[in-house]
Amino acid sequence: MSVPRPVQASSAAVRKSMQSNKGRDTKPELALRKAVHAQGLRYRVSTRPLSAVRRTADMVFTRGKIAVFLDGCFWHGCPEHHTKSATNADYWAEKVRRNRERDAETDALFEAAGWLVIRVWEHEAPQEAATKIVHEVTKRRS
Template structure:
């Protein structure tokens, strides 16, 4: 049985394409829009444009309709140095937005506009599937954070979540005890350069080394600035036993 032709293949001669073929639902969050692009591209690691010198930029496929042609056109967009370049990919002709996004990403790969992010060699990022999961990790409410917060709450401790110790400083603590001036950061082993679990990548090594060293320097600067302002800083690695971390934090806060 042959596959039925799409609406566009039959020709949008009288009407423009339906909204469902190219428009997204209004009011969706940034995370929802990013997840949609990730699915269409086949993973977040397949959404990068190579800027040169080991730098990558996250790209998105944008769908537009030209009123005079009644056709859906796909564009690739990304950010670079405060600008938003765009490349025309071609026409897409499916009846659903999801299928047209997939087609747009396929065109981008065929035109050689994309670069797959290199695999990260390490204890928990050694495969494409794990790497894609790592890219999708949220920057708050991670499993280690939720477990630690649950244990702290059971200890009768009350705290703020994802808050800035110093309003003027753009650094966010994962758990904050404002009255006691204790700031807790739960650090991921890869991105913050855990000395026990970090195994640096041999592919695009310069890029990843610079990225992780930058994170380490930022962490050290954060610790210094907070301590100078009278705060106690506690850092917990994601691999640490949450009960031991809870006991350590509880001791400091109660003291």
């Protein structure tokens, strides 16, 4: 089995853009967390819900066993907003396919362990997504 070679950025501008992608505390994440917090819920941020599974949820409600993932439209292949890359198109298409495959595996692993997984697209309105999350947390608590 061959080891995949790392992809080189096609230009200095692309390299700079890729390096500036943050793993947490993105604008959509902060907006969602602020909206959920404003509705009275408290949560853990950027935590592994299952220590044996190397997956980090963006928000975790430990008592209710709820893991929230905020998925980026490009990185997770949003059916509404995903665009194909003009450069290294095959690489990026495969990357998104693997991300979606990993997302499905994560959902299955967490659900098998009794967790509810909530996935929110980055383009969703933070208030609407927060209301959905609050509803599920409240339902699990009762």
